[in-house]
Amino acid sequence: MENDHFYNETKYCTRCADYVRFLRNLEASYCVHCGSKVKLFSAKDRRSFINGLKEDKERRRKKAGNNKRAS
Numbered sequence: 752m753e754n755d756h757f758y759n760e761t762k763y764c765t766r767c768a769d770y771v772r773f774l775r776n777l778e779a780s781y782c783v784h785c786g787s788k789v790k791l792f793s794a795k796d797r798r799s800f801i802n803g804l805k806e807d808k809e810r811r812r813k814k815a816g817n818n819k820r821a822s
């Protein structure tokens with residue numbers, strides 16, 4: 752088993768337009784290729800991630816509502 756999971760992490764670099772490996776300091780993470788700050792998600796993925804959370808919440812709320820009505 753290799754003990755290098757940290758280096759297999761990737762974040763999104765807007766300059767490279769790709770998920771890249773990164774260097775981390777206390778404040779931010781930087782692309783190993785171009786040195787730009789990297790983000791956890793691309794803008795597109797971030798949106799779908801947030802939408803996914805919202806849908807999940809809606810679904811849970813609906814389910815809770817149904818349970819209330821049933822009891």
Ligand SMILES: [Zn+2]
Nearest residue numbers: 764767782785
């Ligand atoms: Zn980059």
